Structure formats: C-alpha cells, structure tokens
Amino acid sequence: xxxxxxxxxxxxxxxxxxxxxxxxxxxxxxxxxxxxxxxxxxxxxxxxxxxxxxxxxxxxxxxxxxxxxxxxxxxxxxxxxxxxxxxxxxxxxxxxxxxxxxxxxxxxxxxxxxxxxxxxxxxxxxxxxxxxxxxxxxxxxxxxxxxxxxxxxxxxxxxxxxxxxxxxxxxxxxxxxxxxxxxxxxxxxxxxxxxxxxxxxxxxxxxxxxxxxxxxxxxxxxxxxxxxxxxxxxxxxxxxxxxxxxxxxxxxxxxxxxxxxxxxxxxxxxxxxxxxxxxxxxxxxxxxxxxxxxxxxxxxxxxxxxxxxxxxxxxxxxxxxxxxxxxxxxxxxxxxxxxxxxxxxxxxxxxxxxxxxxxxxxxxxxxxxxxxxxxxxxxxxxxxxxxxxxxxxxxxxxx
Amino acid sequence: xxxxxxxxxxxxxxxxxxxxxxxxxxxxxxxxxxxxxxxxxxxxxxxxxxxxxxxxxxxxxxxxxxxxxxxxxxxxxxxxxxxxxxxxxxxxxxxxxxxxxxxxxxxxxxxxxxxxxxxxxxxxxxxxxxxxxxxxxxxxxxxxxxxxxxxxxxxxxxxxxxxxxxxxxxxxxxxxxxxxxxxxxxxxxxxxxxxxxxxxxxxxxxxxxxxxxxxxxxxxxxxxxxxxxxxxxxxxxxxxxxxxxxxxxxxxxxxxxxxxxxxxxxxxxxxxxxxxxxxxxxxxxxxxxxxxxxxxxxxxxxxxxxxxxxxxxxxxxxxxxxxxxxxxxxxxxxxxxxxxxxxxxxxxxxxxxxxxxxxxxxxxxxxxxxxxxxxxx
Numbered sequence: 001x002x003x004x005x006x007x008x009x010x011x012x013x014x015x016x017x018x019x020x021x022x023x024x025x026x027x028x029x030x031x032x033x034x035x036x037x038x039x040x041x042x043x044x045x046x047x048x049x050x051x052x053x054x055x056x057x058x059x060x061x062x063x064x065x066x067x068x069x070x071x072x073x074x075x076x077x078x079x080x081x082x083x084x085x086x087x088x089x090x091x092x093x094x095x096x097x098x099x100x101x102x103x104x105x106x107x108x109x110x111x112x113x114x115x116x117x118x119x120x121x122x123x124x125x126x127x128x129x130x131x132x133x134x135x136x137x138x139x140x141x142x143x144x145x146x147x148x149x150x151x152x153x154x155x156x157x158x159x160x161x162x163x164x165x166x167x168x169x170x171x172x173x174x175x176x177x178x179x180x181x182x183x184x185x186x187x188x189x190x191x192x193x194x195x196x197x198x199x200x201x202x203x204x205x206x207x208x209x210x211x212x213x214x215x216x217x218x219x220x221x222x223x224x225x226x227x228x229x230x231x232x233x234x235x236x237x238x239x240x241x242x243x244x245x246x247x248x249x250x251x252x253x254x255x256x257x258x259x260x261x262x263x264x265x266x267x268x269x270x271x272x273x274x275x276x277x278x279x280x281x282x283x284x285x286x287x288x289x290x291x292x293x294x295x296x297x298x299x300x301x302x303x304x305x306x307x308x309x310x311x312x313x314x315x316x317x318x319x320x321x322x323x324x325x326x327x328x329x330x331x332x333x334x335x336x337x338x339x340x341x342x343x344x345x346x347x348x349x350x351x352x353x354x355x356x357x358x359x360x361x362x363x364x365x366x367x368x369x370x371x372x373x374x375x376x377x378x379x380x381x382x383x384x385x386x387x388x389x390x391x392x393x394x395x396x397x398x399x
Numbered sequence: 400x401x402x403x404x405x406x407x408x409x410x411x412x413x414x415x416x417x418x419x420x421x422x423x424x425x426x427x428x429x430x431x432x433x434x435x436x437x438x439x440x441x442x443x444x445x446x447x448x449x450x451x452x453x454x455x456x457x458x459x460x461x462x463x464x465x466x467x468x469x470x471x472x473x474x475x476x477x478x479x480x481x482x483x484x485x486x487x488x489x490x491x492x493x494x495x496x497x498x499x500x501x502x503x504x505x506x507x508x509x510x511x512x513x514x515x516x517x518x519x520x521x522x523x524x525x526x527x528x529x530x531x532x533x534x535x536x537x538x539x540x541x542x543x544x545x546x547x548x549x550x551x552x553x554x555x556x557x558x559x560x561x562x563x564x565x566x567x568x569x570x571x572x573x574x575x576x577x578x579x580x581x582x583x584x585x586x587x588x589x590x591x592x593x594x595x596x597x598x599x600x601x602x603x604x605x606x607x608x609x610x611x612x613x614x615x616x617x618x619x620x621x622x623x624x625x626x627x628x629x630x631x632x633x634x635x636x637x638x639x640x641x642x643x644x645x646x647x648x649x650x651x652x653x654x655x656x657x658x659x660x661x662x663x664x665x666x667x668x669x670x671x672x673x674x675x676x677x678x679x680x681x682x683x684x685x686x687x688x689x690x691x692x693x694x695x696x697x698x699x700x701x702x703x704x705x706x707x708x709x710x711x712x713x714x715x716x717x718x719x720x721x722x723x724x725x726x727x728x729x730x731x732x733x734x735x736x737x738x739x740x741x742x743x744x745x746x747x748x749x750x751x752x753x754x755x756x757x758x759x760x761x762x763x764x765x766x767x768x769x770x771x772x773x774x775x776x
Contacts, residue, residue, distance in 0.1 A: 132666075135668075135672075136669075158740075159740055203744065204745065205754065269528045269530060271535050279767075281767045282767065336757075336761070337765065340530055341554065341555045341762065343761060345600060345601075345606070346598065346599055360596050362527070369757060369758075370601060373601070373750070376736070376742075377740065379736060380740055384739065385736075386677065389677075
C-alpha cells in the first residue's frame with residue numbers, strides 16, 4: 001500500500017499550482033474569496049484560459065482534446081483547482097453532454113459540437129427532470145414525434161440550472177410511448193433559439209434565479225440532432241450519470257471551505273472573551289466534519305485506484321455522492337453557526353459584482369444562511385441521496 | 400396535574416387560529432413582506448383591537464395577565480401563519496423591558512400606547528461581537544450633566560425600521576463583560592446621532608443595524624436604576640426565547656403536516672412516495688421531534704408562571720430553546736428533503752417555514768449556546 005506521490009507527480013503538482021497562481025484571474029479570485037456571485041462571463045473567461053493551456057477536459061479521450069493524464073494527475077489537478085478556489089468548467093457541456101457525444105455521436109456531431117464545448121464558445125444546459133419526473137426520471141413525458149426531417153418536441157423540463165445563459169440544451173425525450181418506460185427514450189440536442197422554447201426562471205430559497213423551467217411548444221428539431229439510435233437514450237443517459245459522479249465528493253472544495261472556516265472561527269469572538277475556535281463545543285463539531293472529509297477523501301482515492309487498474313467505478317460511487325453532499329451541507333451549517341445572527345440579513349446587492357461597501361452582517365459570513373438554504377439542493381439533485389441508498393442496497397448489498 | 404387550556408386561553412387560541420386561517424394565507428403573507436414597511440398596519444390595528452397586544456402584560460400594567468402560557472398560545476398560532484407583524488419586538492421585548500424596569504410614569508406613558516397599537520418598539524441589545532452574551536456590552540452611555548451621551552453599534556435590532564422608540568442597552572460603568580453597569584435607555588428613533596441600515600432578514604422580518612453617534616438623551620429616559628438592568632434584560636430575552644420556541648412548535652407542526660400530505664399525493668415509480676417505509680420512518684421521527692419540542696416548551700412556559708427562582712426559570716428556558724433548536728434543524732431539513740426540489744424554491748411555503756425556524760435557531764441563544772448555559776446553571 002502506498003498513497004505517496006512520485007517525484008514526477010510532485011513536479012506536476014507544482015506545475016498546476018504555478019499555473020493557477022499566474023493565470024487564474026485576480027478579479028475572479030477576489031469574487032470567489034469574498035463570496036461575490038459569479039457571472040457567466042467569469043466562467044467563460046476562465047475556461048478559455050484553461051483551453052489555451054489544454055486543461056479543460058482531463059477526462060476526455062486525447063483525440064478530442066483530453067489531457068492524457070493518469071488518474072493520479074487528474075486527482076492532483078482537481079485538488080489544486082479546488083484548494084485554490086478556481087472553478088471547474090461548467091459541467092453541462094464538458095462533463096455531461098460531451099462524453100455522450102464522443103461515445104455515441106456520429107463523426108459529424110463530434111466535429112460540430114466538441115470543439116465549441118472545449119473552447120467555451122457554446123453554453124449547454126440539461127433537460128432531464130420534469131415536474132412529475134424527479135427521482136423516477138424514466139417516467140418522463142416530454143415527447144418528440146417524427147415529422148419528415150424533424151422531431152416535434154412538446155413538454156416541460158425543470159431544474160434547468162443556468163438555462164438562462166444556454167445556447168443549447170440536451171434533452172431526454174420520449175419517442176415511443178408504447179414501449180417499457182426506459183426503452184422509449186431518446187437523447188436529443190436542441191438549439192435554444194428554436195421557435196417554441198420558453199425559459200421561465202425559478203427562484204430558489206436564496207432568491208436567486210439559478211434554475212429554470214424550459215417549455216417546449218411544437219419545437220421543430222432536425223433529426224440530425226439525435227444522438228445514437230432512437231429509443232436508446234436511457235442507456236446513454238446512464239453513462240452520463242457515472243461521469244456526473246466523478247468529483248461529486250467535492251473533497252477539494254470541502255477542504256478549502258474547512259480551511260477558511262477554521263480561520264473565521266479563530267477570528268470570531270465567542271462572546272465571553274475567547275474565540276469560537278477555542279470553544280470546545282464548536283471545535284468538536286469542526287473536528288468531526290474534518291475527519292469525515294478525510295475518510296471521504298480516502299474512499300475516493302480507493303475508487304480512483306480501482307479505476308486506474310482498469311475497473312469501472314461501480315455503484316460504490318454512490319457513497320461519494322451521499323457522504324460528499326452531506327459533508328458540504330454540514331460545513332454550511334457550521335458557517336452559519338460561526339456567523340450566528342450575522343447570517344440573517346438578506347441583502348443580495350452586497351454579494352453582487354461592484355459592491356465595495358461594508359456589508360451588513362459580517363464579511364463573507366453575512367451570506368452563510370442563504371448558502372445553507374441553497375445547498376439543501378445537494379442531497380436532492382444528481383439522484384437524491386435516497387436513490388443513492390437504493391442503489392447501494394440493490395446493486396452492492398443485493399437486497 | 401392538568402395540561403388543558405383555561406376557557407380564556409382556549410378563546411385566545413381560537414381567535415388567533417381563526418385569524419391565521421382566514422386572513423393570513425401564504426399569498427397574503429408574501430404580499431405583506433414585499434410592502435415598504437414589511438408588515439400590515441391594518442392587521443396591527445386588528446391585533447390591538449382583539450386585545451392580543453395586551454397578552455404579554457400583567458394586569459397591574461393594564462394587560463391580559465402576562466402569563467407565559469398565554470404567550471405560548473398566541474405564538475404557536477403565529478408560527479403556523481409565519482406572522483411577520485412586530486408582536487415579538489414591540490410587545491415581548493420592548494414592552495417587556497418597560498414592564499420590568501419602567502417607573503409608573505414611564506409605564507403609563509408607553510405601555511398603554513403599545514397595547515393600543517399606536518407605539519412600536521425595538522430593542523437594541525446585540526452588538527457585532529457580543530454573540531449571545533447579554534453582559535457583553537461595549538456601547539457606552541456617559542453622564543453629561545443632566546443627560547447621557549450614547550455611543551456604539553447595535554446589530555439585529557428587530558423591528559428597527561418601524562419602531563418609534565428604541566430601547567438601548569448601554570454601559571454606564573464597568574468593563575465590557577461586567578454584569579454590573581448595564582443600563583437601558585428609551586430613545587426616540589428620530590433622535591439626532593442615530594443612523595440605521597435597514598434590511599429584510601432571510602425570514603422576511605425587518606431589522607436594522609443601528610449606530611449611535613453622540614446621541615444625547617435626558618436622564619429621565621433611563622429605564623430603572625442606573626447600571627442594574629442586566630437581570631431584567633435576561634428575563635426579557637428568556638421570555639422572548641420561550642416565545643419563539645412556541646412559534647417554532649407551530650411552524651414545525653405545519654412542516655410535518657405538509658410533508659405528510661405531500662408524500663401521500665406525490666407519485667414516483669407509480670405509487671405515492673409516502674408508501675415507502677424508508678420515508679415513513681423519517682416522518683415518524685419528525686413527529687417525535689415535534690412532540691418533544693411541544694412538551695419541553697410547555698414545561699418551560701409553566702415554569703415561568705411559577706414562583707421558581709430566576710436560575711430555575713433560566714434553566715428551563717435554556718433546556719427548551721436547546722431542545723427545540725435540535726428539533727428545528729431536523730424537522731426543517733427533513734421537510735425540504737422529503738419534498739425534494741420543489742421545497743428548494745421560493746414558490747412553496749415549506750421553504751419559508753424552514754427559513755423561519757432556522758432564523759429562530761439563531762435568535763436569543765442558538766442551540767450550542769443554550770446547551771452550555773444549561774450545563775452551567
């Protein structure tokens with residue numbers, strides 16, 4: 001057993017660190033460090049810098065623009081990015097639709113879509129969930145009916161994250177209503193500018209329009225936008241879900257948040273002349289979550305080690321989703337506890353670009369209850385944690 | 400032993416319940432919190448007319464009686480409607496301090512106006528670094544001839560934007576953490592030297608950060624004896640802690656009820672999700688939490704209405720707030736989780752109950768603070 005990095009790997013780690021220091025834009029770093037909301041342009045600009053370096057998509061095959069890194073290098077890269085506060089490229093293009101396109105798309109589709117995803121020229125969003133199809137995704141009802149060279153799409157997709165920025169959406173649509181529910185689904189790419197598409201914002205608990213409903217009213221989609229074979233979409237979607245689950249443990253991000261939390265607690269008076277970090281009740285909770293993240297990190301490393309010797313990540317990756325999301329949610333609770341009543345003002349303006357006054361509340365803690373509220377979604381999205389536990393009981397424990 | 404309400408308490412509950420049920424639905428509330436003032440003046444007058452604003456006050460002050468059980472009855476119903484009108488800030492906190500500390504003349508001048516609904520109050524006690532320690536007071540009030548001059552910063556001044564008068568906790572002598580030397584002043588909200596940063600809190604309630612910059616007040620604005628206000632302040636904050644704990648009991652009952660209803664109607668995999676045993680057990684646990692929270696709040700309210708010592712009463716409130724805090728975390732989170740994505744939106748009331756109970760956790764001593772306090776008492 002050995003979890004040490006080789007000399008080569010250490011050199012690579014240094015290279016990533018130097019790159020981040022030199023190239024991650026200062027203004028974006030300022031926003032990340034101070035809890036200021038990121039805009040579309042921040043994501044696009046940063047991804048274009050990664051693109052120039054060739055580091056957008058470590059998981060893609062080299063022929064389409066992947067890095068050709070070993071699993072350990074990928075791990076190092078993700079860790080350094082997370083610890084520095086540098087955002088991963090928005091997942092919908094790079095991590096979600098692209099693997100489906102390069103795995104199941106035809107040559108024409110690969111040429112048409114992959115370069116623009118890599119270069120961040122096109123913003124993608126996801127059309128999976130529907131108002132009545134959440135955990136039971138395969139029951140989806142949005143239809144695509146063939147009419148000459150087109151599909152005519154009707155229905156409603158929901159929880160479409162950042163859909164307001166999107167140029168394209170990838171959708172699961174029903175092409176055969178007579179088949180078993182998983183077998184009548186197709187994977188369709190749709191240009192958001194097509195007539196008949198309406199995007200309506202959904203405001204979440206922090207009052208931000210982060211997700212949307214996307215309505216399709218007789219939207220005509222060229223048949224060449226179908227990925228793979230008609231009625232095989234569910235198979236492709238499942239592949240996509242396993243890609244979605246890489247990095248889902250969010251260990252680098254949790255580590256960064258814990259490090260900042262420790263600093264904040266050290267500088268927060270407990271009201272009795274000491275600091276909150278010296279308060280045993282609080283210190284105990286902080287220790288508990290740090291240990292949880294450490295155990296999670298090694299669980300992820302073990303999965304990674306299995307992948308590097310050629311095994312596919314199995315249903316055990318459900319562990320990473322459950323524990324990862326619960327750990328970040330618990331960290332959010334601790335931020336709120338450090339902030340105490342300073343977390344209560346709801347003043348979105350002071351987290352917008354350009355705000356440079358003193359915040360009501362206290363610095364970056366002033367938003368901590370809104371962050372806590374917003375992140376309750378984490379144990380719900382991406383296959384709710386209940387669904388993950390079903391996967392473990394069925395696929396791992398054989399129950 | 401008798402846990403039933405008196406006829407008067409039953410009538411009080413019926414009256415508040417009827418109001419919330421027929422005039423305070425979620426859409427009405429949503430409209431109210433979006434108005435300039437963030438509460439309904441019309442409803443405030445109605446509260447006065449129905450006598451609810453007299454509930455926290457003793458009969459000798461012209462009130463309904465001032466029992467903690469009465470207060471619990473009102474607050475539980477307010478919790479079901481997530482009522483935002485400044486009852487707590489004006490009648491329980493501000494009115495409570497005047498009742499505890501005020502001279503006959505001060506009570507005469509202010510309490511009847513509070514009960515009639517014509518005077519609104521806010522209490523400026525918390526400071527940026529005080530956390531939940533009420534003795535941690537850095538704001539100073541220095542004697543200057545026949546006046547006092549107040550300087551300092553206060554945060555989380557509930558109802559700060561609408562209050563006509565502020566009750567300001569300031570230090571007239573001693574060092575930052577001393578129990579002695581803390582005084583309360585009644586200051587006109589428009590006094591010169593006061594500046595406010597007003598805001599809406601995450602739960603829709605209005606509050607402000609208030610700066611006092613050489614605010615000069617006359618000696619007769621002092622409430623009670625100079626430097627001796629802390630014990631009364633502790634009693635008032637404990638009463639407020641009990642009040643919001645009772646409010647939480649109402650809110651949690653709604654969360655449980657709504658979650659059970661939702662899981663009976665929401666279908667996935669061809670069946671109502673409430674048929675899944677994994678979810679049933681979690682709702683059973685929510686029910687247990689709700690019942691324990693209700694029980695310990697009743698215990699604390701009854702204790703406050705006895706002749707028990709201040710320390711015993713404080714211990715009862717600490718126990719209640721800590722236990723209800725734990726229940727709120729669990730019931731709030733589970734309600735959202737079992738509803739799924741829909742409860743993460745602003746559209747559904749569930750998220751708003753969740754935000755209110757989370758706010759309550761952070762008010763008047765959070766769970767950890769009250770646990771440590773309980774252990775020390």
